[in-house]
Amino acid sequence: MASDPFSSRRHNRFHGRVENDGRPCAIEGCTEAGEFRAPPPEGPASHAEGPRWRWLCLDHVREFNSGYNFFTGMSPDEIEAAQRPFSGWERETRAFAANGATPPPKWQDFHDPLDAIGAKFRERMKEAKARADGKPLSTDDRSALKILGLTPDADRKALRQRYTELARRFHPDHNGGDRSHEKALQEVISAYTHLRKAPAFT
Known part of the structure; x- marks a missing residue:
């Protein structure tokens, strides 16, 4: 016996089908089960009234969806406002609110058993370290030092x-x-040529 494609809860939720205990389709004369929710002919209820639905069979909900018009009942101004490209962006959300910024995390709250965060931080601090003799190091100087595997104080x-x-x-x-290793050799030559002319090494 073939299994019902809507038998599992996951498939029911995906297709919008809701199993019921014999609730009929709301279309007069239809004897199929009403397993799909749709707004009533007069339109959805207001927020004050709460949700209001009717239940249709698969064929009738397909027919309803094919003729559904989102803008039904709206005034020309409301339709124009809904069609604006940035409709809804004028509402301030917590992420963009002036007083809604989420505070940064505290580093002491992180558990880093492999020292991945700390090691990377120390590596970057080492690369950004100033020379003890006070001679300047440019970004290109530091890149060349990294290629050669040298510290900033070399x-x-x-x-x-x-x-x-x-x-x-x-x-x-x-x-x-x-x-x-020709590519690596060219990088080494280029890095050395740059550094031997850099202020820190003259």
Whole structure:
């Protein structure tokens, strides 16, 4: 026996079908079960009156939906207001209200067993650290230092040593002709060329 496609609560809710105990369709002469909710012919009730519905069978609710007009009963001004592109945006919500801002979370309330947040924060603070000698570091300087794996306080000697180390590591002549590291080598050369002319290393 084939199962009813509307038998589960999930499918009932999705299709709008509501099982009942024999409630008939509200259309006169129809003997099918009224399992789909629709507004009455005179239109939905006002908020003061509370909800008001009639129950229709599948065929009649389809017929109702095909002829439904959202703007029925509205004045020309009300229709125009409902059709404006930003209709409803003039209502202030909590997120945008002047006094409705949600306070930021307190860091002490976070449980970070793997130290993911703290480690990332310390890494960024380390990258943004100023040099002990007070020499300036631009954003490009810091990016180049990161490529070379150097700290902000590295001096010219450390720069040359690190460049030599990485150039030997990535150069094809020093790893059996393997050219898979050519991109990394170009980045190292570019970073070194930039830093050796930077104010912090002159």
